[in-house]
Amino acid sequence: MSSTAENVQEEIDLGPANKVIDKYLTMKGALMPVLQEIQEEYGYIPEPTVHLVAERLNVYSSQIFGVLTFYAQFHLEPRGKYIIRVCMGTACHVKGAGRIADTLEERLGIGHAQTTEDLKFTVEHVACIGACGMAPVIMVNDATFGSLSVQKLDEVIVKYKAMD
Ligand code: FES
Known part of the structure; x- marks a missing residue:
């Protein structure tokens, strides 16, 4: 499973995540809606999108991982259909x-x-x-x-x- 997970990570298209971030870029408190929509797009939160969100919303990746692990609604691994x-x-x-x-x-x-x-x-x-x-x-x-x-x-x- 780990090799599958690595392959999935490499193939992530950041286009949809960028579009989501574009939508919320000027909004205060954008982090939660951005993460929710990214999860809707991908079915989970791929790690590269965390770093993208961090960079574009100017927050630390560690802060985002903190949010993701605190709220049970978020998933960092691909999930089944x-x-x-x-x-x-x-x-x-x-x-x-x-x-x-x-x-x-x-x-x-x-x-x-x-x-x-x-x-x-x-x-x-x-x-x-x-x-x-x-x-x-x-x-x-x-x-x-x-x-x-x-x-x-x-x-x-x-x-x-x-x-x-
Ligand atoms: S215990 Fe209530 S639905 Fe299972």
Whole structure:
């Protein structure tokens, strides 16, 4: 995965990031909206864009990394097209979330906060997502799947694996 990450870093086109910065250049407090839009453009915040933002907004890169690591919404690594959130809240835990998480790890070969090499899936274990009545629950992007059994989980995985 590390060689893939290095290749990704080298291929970063800074054009979209420059466009985002152009938009906010004269605005006070531009850092957060700039970082949010850069993440929307690339799906994460590539390291070269951090240095670009630092240079153009006249802030230290270390300050930007501080912001990026403080706010959970920002990601410094590429993420999968499909983000699978496995609820590990109390209701889901009681109804077998651990087995769901283990099965997912077996099927995809990735655990919490990891991304498949083909950048298709990222798995995240999260706190209650507010659907306790359907425990155990996972979300794939915006879609919720509840009352999961291993068999039902397998059906969800097969469905998303077949999608582009
Ligand atoms: S504990 Fe899982 S949805 Fe609430």
